[in-house]
Amino acid sequence: xxxxxxxxxxxxxxxxxxxxxxxxxxxxxxxxxxxxxxxxxxxxxxxxxxxxxxxxxxxxxxxxxxxxxxxxxxxxxxxxxxxxxxxxxxxxxxxxxxxxxxxxxxxxxxxxxxxxxxxxxxxxxxxxxxxxxxxxxxxxxxxxxxxxxxxxxxxxxxxxxxxxxxxxxxxxxxxxxxxxxxxxxxxxxxxxxxxxxxxxxxxxxxxxxxxxxxxxxxxxxxxxxxxxxxxxxxxxxxxxxxxxxxxxxxxxxxxxxxxxxxxxxxxxxxxxxxxxxxxxxxxxxxxxxx
Ligand code: UTP
Numbered sequence: 001x002x003x004x005x006x007x008x009x010x011x012x013x014x015x016x017x018x019x020x021x022x023x024x025x026x027x028x029x030x031x032x033x034x035x036x037x038x039x040x041x042x043x044x045x046x047x048x049x050x051x052x053x054x055x056x057x058x059x060x061x062x063x064x065x066x067x068x069x070x071x072x073x074x075x076x077x078x079x080x081x082x083x084x085x086x087x088x089x090x091x092x093x094x095x096x097x098x099x100x101x102x103x104x105x106x107x108x109x110x111x112x113x114x115x116x117x118x119x120x121x122x123x124x125x126x127x128x129x130x131x132x133x134x135x136x137x138x139x140x141x142x143x144x145x146x147x148x149x150x151x152x153x154x155x156x157x158x159x160x161x162x163x164x165x166x167x168x169x170x171x172x173x174x175x176x177x178x179x180x181x182x183x184x185x186x187x188x189x190x191x192x193x194x195x196x197x198x199x200x201x202x203x204x205x206x207x208x209x210x211x212x213x214x215x216x217x218x219x220x221x222x223x224x225x226x227x228x229x230x231x232x233x234x235x236x237x238x239x240x241x242x243x244x245x246x247x248x249x250x251x252x253x254x255x256x257x258x259x260x261x262x263x264x265x266x267x268x269x270x271x272x273x274x275x276x277x278x279x280x281x282x283x284x285x286x287x288x289x290x
Contacts, residue, residue: 010113011131012104033268048143109227130205137250149208158206167197171231174198181247
């Protein structure tokens with residue numbers, strides 16, 4: 001398999017779970033401590049040596065591309081004010097990756113969003129990172145998948161164990177464990193009822209796919225609300241050509257879920273030595289009186 005150089009990051013959804021915060025601000029731009037959600041996702045890609053980022057956006061999301069561009073006016077203000085550490089920080093973000101973008105004109109689901117990037121991907125294998133899913137740990141999440149994709153020369157999907165009562169919220173795989181944490185996928189099913197779920201290994205927002213996925217996406221019949229599910233196309237790809245799954249190590253936060261979003265904020269704020277003790281003190285007081 002060729003090196004993975006491109007990642008598709010779909011960010012075109014409405015973010016309805018996060019309203020009213022997301023009425024005019026994309027969910028992916030909400031801050032987790034001092035950085036927007038999307039910056040953590042792009043940093044993960046960068047740590048896995050992916051240089052080309054393709055955002056699948058909509059008409060209200062250009063602020064996401066702007067975040068990864070220079071802001072010369074701001075830079076000159078920071079320069080004049082002598083705030084050189086901040087200047088370096090905002091420049092670093094602009095220089096992280098090459099950014100391309102494509103519009104998803106109707107929000108017809110994750111599979112449809114990926115389809116929108118077809119002409120930018122062409123014939124190369126590529127990664128997908130869902131724009132509101134945060135992964136933290138030693139090896140970058142998407143890097144764990146790339147390693148297995150290269151070794152097995154097959155597409156790979158990232159999975160994590162979820163409690164049985166949550167399986168109906170995810171795509172779930174049926175797999176045979178061939179090495180610790182590495183599975184050969186036998187089947188996958190989108191949002192099964194608990195009693196129908198083949199396991200509690202849930203597909204989380206990281207994938208390495210081959211361009212033949214587009215032919216399968218072409219054939220997927222739209223489901224509820226006209227949505228085209230990526231899992232349906234991957235199921236056919238797995239049956240016909242084989243697919244692996246990797247149980248991802250590290251922590252995951254779904255930024256579209258308030259409890260997880262707020263926990264991620266506290267987690268990152270606590271990593272900052274300057275903030276840690278003040279924050280812990282406030283939290284302790286708060287917990288005591290609630
Ligand atoms: P979600 O289902 O979590 O996002 O999709 P959403 O639709 O924005 O959020 P809710 O459920 O209404 O709160 C996961 C990712 O896929 C993108 C979203 O932007 C999000 O980053 N997405 C989803 C698209 O790009 N296009 C779509 O049609 C749907």
